[in-house]
Amino acid sequence: MGFRIGFVPEHFSTPIHFAQKHYGLDAELVPFPSGTGHMITALRAGEIDVGIGLTEGWVAGLGKAQEAGEEDGGYRLVGTYVETPLxxxxxxxxxxxxxxxxxxxxxxxxxxxxxxxxxxxxxxxxxxxxxxxxxxxxxxxxxxxxxxxxxxxxxxxxxxxxxxxxxxxxxxxxxxxxxxxxxxxxxxxxxxxxxxTPWSSWKIVASTRLLSAESPQDTSRIDDLLDKLNLGIRHFNEHTEEAVQYISTQLDYSEADAREWLKTVRFPERTQGVDPQVVDSTVEILCKAGVLAVGGGVNAPAMIEKTR
CATH class of the missing domain: 3.40.190.10 (Periplasmic binding protein-like II)
Incomplete structure (x- = not known):
C-alpha cells in the first residue's frame, strides 16, 4: 500500500504529479490548500504519512513541540524539495x-x-x-x-x-x-x-510512526519515494512545455505566469536529506522573530532524520 502524501495544490506540486503520472509513484496524494500548518495537524493525527511543505512551518512546528517538552513532534525532516527561497x-x-x-x-x-x-x-x-x-x-x-x-x-x-x-x-x-x-x-x-524567505523554501517530512526502528521496510519505502520524486523533478526540468500546460490548465495560473514562475524556481537533483545549516539558520531567525523562544530547549539536529 502506498503512502498518503500531503501536498499543497499549487504550481510547486507539478513534479509530484509527474512522479505519479510517469514514474509510478505509489501514493495517495492528499491536497492541503490551507498549507503546512494543516499538514502538521494531519501528520500528528495519523491522517497522512509524508508531507511536502514550507521549511518555516515544519521547523516552527517541531520547535514548538520541543519547547513544550514533547520528545516526539510527530514528524521529522527527511528531504529537500525546493532549493530556492519563496x-x-x-x-x-x-x-x-x-x-x-x-x-x-x-x-x-x-x-x-x-x-x-x-x-x-x-x-x-x-x-x-x-x-x-x-x-x-x-x-x-x-x-x-x-x-x-x-x-x-x-x-x-x-x-x-x-x-x-x-x-x-x-x-x-x-x-x-x-x-x-x-x-x-x-x-x-x-x-x-x-x-x-531567508531559507530554501520547501522540505519533505515523514511521520515518526514510519521512522521508528520497528519498521525498516517503511524507511526503505521513503527512500523509494524520494527516488521517484527525483525522477519527477528531472522530468519537470526536461519537459517545460508539459509543465506549463499542466500548471495553466489544472491549477489556478495563467500560461504567462507559469512561464514566469519557471524562471524563478530550482528543485534539487536529489531530494534525499536536509542541510543542517539550513535548519540551524531557520531556527535562529525564528528565535529572533519571537516565533520560537531563545534558550527554550529547541534542538535543531533532532528535527532531522536524514542529513545531506
Whole structure:
C-alpha cells in the first residue's frame, strides 16, 4: 500500500504529479490548500504519512513541540524539495486606501491560514525585518514576546484570506507571489509589497510512526519515494512545455505566469536529506522573530532524520 502524501495544490506540486503520472509513484496524494500548518495537524493525527511543505512551518512546528517538552513532534525532516527561497506577496483589499505601504501595516490585523503556518511565521519575519518587534527584554522572556500586530485572524484558506482583507476583518496577509498574482490582475486584492524567505523554501517530512526502528521496510519505502520524486523533478526540468500546460490548465495560473514562475524556481537533483545549516539558520531567525523562544530547549539536529 502506498503512502498518503500531503501536498499543497499549487504550481510547486507539478513534479509530484509527474512522479505519479510517469514514474509510478505509489501514493495517495492528499491536497492541503490551507498549507503546512494543516499538514502538521494531519501528520500528528495519523491522517497522512509524508508531507511536502514550507521549511518555516515544519521547523516552527517541531520547535514548538520541543519547547513544550514533547520528545516526539510527530514528524521529522527527511528531504529537500525546493532549493530556492519563496517570494511571499503582501496583500490587502482592493479598496483599502488607508493602506498604501508595508509600513502602514505595523500594528494592524494580520490574516493567517493557521497558527504556525508559513503565513503566520512570515508575519514575524516581516516584523523583524521592519523593526516592529518589541525588544524581548521589555516583556520578560521570549515566550512573552509582544505581537507586532493588533490581532492575528486565523482564516484557513486563501479564498477566506482574500475575503477578509476586503471586508476589513484583516488588514493584510501574505501568500506566495504567483498564487496571488491572478487576484491582483483581476482587481480582487492589491499588492503592497513582498518578502523572500531567508531559507530554501520547501522540505519533505515523514511521520515518526514510519521512522521508528520497528519498521525498516517503511524507511526503505521513503527512500523509494524520494527516488521517484527525483525522477519527477528531472522530468519537470526536461519537459517545460508539459509543465506549463499542466500548471495553466489544472491549477489556478495563467500560461504567462507559469512561464514566469519557471524562471524563478530550482528543485534539487536529489531530494534525499536536509542541510543542517539550513535548519540551524531557520531556527535562529525564528528565535529572533519571537516565533520560537531563545534558550527554550529547541534542538535543531533532532528535527532531522536524514542529513545531506
Amino acid at each position: 517570494c511571499w506577496a503582501i496583500s490587502t483589499g482592493a479598496d483599502r486606501p488607508e493602506i498604501q505601504s508595508v509600513d502602514s501595516l505595523q500594528g494592524g490585523k494580520i490574516g493567517v491560514s493557521r497558527i504556525g503556518s508559513g503565513s503566520y511565521v512570515m508575519g514575524y519575519v516581516l516584523a523583524d525585518e521592519r523593526g516592529w518587534l518589541v525588544p524581548t527584554a521589555a516583556v520578560g522572556t521570549a515566550k512573552e514576546q509582544a505581537s507586532p500586530y493588533s490581532d492575528t485572524v486565523v482564516l484557513n484558506t486563501f479564498e477566506k484570506l482574500r475575503g477578509a482583507v476586503n471586508s476589513g476583518e484583516a488588514d493584510f496577509f501574505m501568500w506566495e507571489h504567483f498564487t496571488s498574482k491572478r487576484y491582483y490582475d483581476n482587481g480582487e486584492i492589491r499588492k503592497v509589497g513582498e518578502i523572500y
